[in-house]
Amino acid sequence: MLEARDLAIGYGVRPIGTGLSVAVKPGEILCLLGPNGCGKTTLFRTLLGLLPSHGGTVLLNGRPITAMTRAAIARAVAYVPQAHAPPFPFEAVEVVLMGRTARLGAFSQPGKADRAAAHDAMRRLGIHDLAHRDYSRLSGGQRQLVLIARALAQEAALIVMDEPTASLDFGNQAQVLAQVADLARDASAEGHGVILSTHDPDQAFALDARVLLMCRGGVYAEGPAPEVLTDANLSTVYGLPVTVETTSSGRRVCLPSLSQSAPTMTSNAFTMA
Numbered sequence: 001m002l003e004a005r006d007l008a009i010g011y012g013v014r015p016i017g018t019g020l021s022v023a024v025k026p027g028e029i030l031c032l033l034g035p036n037g038c039g040k041t042t043l044f045r046t047l048l049g050l051l052p053s054h055g056g057t058v059l060l061n062g063r064p065i066t067a068m069t070r071a072a073i074a075r076a077v078a079y080v081p082q083a084h085a086p087p088f089p090f091e092a093v094e095v096v097l098m099g100r101t102a103r104l105g106a107f108s109q110p111g112k113a114d115r116a117a118a119h120d121a122m123r124r125l126g127i128h129d130l131a132h133r134d135y136s137r138l139s140g141g142q143r144q145l146v147l148i149a150r151a152l153a154q155e156a157a158l159i160v161m162d163e164p165t166a167s168l169d170f171g172n173q174a175q176v177l178a179q180v181a182d183l184a185r186d187a188s189a190e191g192h193g194v195i196l197s198t199h200d201p202d203q204a205f206a207l208d209a210r211v212l213l214m215c216r217g218g219v220y221a222e223g224p225a226p227e228v229l230t231d232a233n234l235s236t237v238y239g240l241p242v243t244v245e246t247t248s249s250g251r252r253v254c255l256p257s258l259s260q261s262a263p264t265m266t267s268n269a270f271t272m273a
């Protein structure tokens with residue numbers, strides 16, 4: 001589905017990270033974790049072909065992403081960015097409908113089936129009551145759910161989500177995580193592949209995900225959540241004592257020590273020699 005080997009990432013001549021290998025199969029959830037500024041968004045942008053890589057290759061369904069058109073990429077991968085208020089007012093359902101663009105001909109307008117797909121995606125996320133509301137006046141969390149609905153309407157096999165729960169309240173976070181789990185085990189197909197970044201390692205346990213733990217632009221550890229999210233790895237990467245405990249219901253949770261001051265963002269910034 002998606003495979004990147006030995007990627008080097010960066011902006012212009014500025015290197016941000018090296019030695020990054022990522023692979024996602026249908027039905028699999030990959031959680032990208034790491035401190036602020038370690039390069040998660042930059043990696044996403046490179047995986048999506050929005051940013052040229054400084055080295056290495058990204059293969060999408062076996063084809064180099066550099067050889068694919070934007071429309072072909074969009075039919076294979078849906079991207080859920082962090083929600084921002086747009087400068088123009090759109091109805092929420094129009095935003096969801098934008099997910100259908102890659103499936104339309106050059107001069108075609110969305111048809112009945114496209115509108116039905118947009119409304120279905122909103123229903124699936126429990127936000128159909130927002131369909132005709134002004135997107136720019138929705139709360140950050142509501143906007144995030146609309147963007148996830150847009151990705152569902154796009155019907156791409158792989159969904160890449162940049163901190164999808166960042167601005168959501170407790171209940172909506174759980175709802176989105178449940179949707180992510182559903183997408184991966186979608187019974188009607190092989191299941192979507194999902195790559196998501198998060199700052200909450202508990203989510204990787206809740207989703208039974210594979211984890212790519214990044215630090216300073218590189219991969220610190222990669223594998224199933226219980227193997228990667230250990231006391232030692234989390235304490236090293238985040239620069240403060242962290243313990244991983246198991247609740248009475250069997251769920252693992254990560255508990256950072258609150259007795260030390262948090263590390264600064266610059267202490268985690270990647271610098272090339």
Ligand SMILES: Nc1ncnc2c1ncn2[C@@H]1O[C@H](COP(=O)(O)OP(=O)(O)OP(=O)(O)O)[C@@H](O)[C@H]1O
Binds near residue numbers: 011039
């Ligand atoms: N457009 C840009 N041009 C140059 N440098 C950038 C650009 N965008 C981000 N950076 C730098 O790249 C580094 C990695 O940023 P990135 O946004 O990928 O980190 P991140 O892990 O997603 O961070 P966060 O968890 O805070 O969202 C940071 O040092 C950042 O300042």
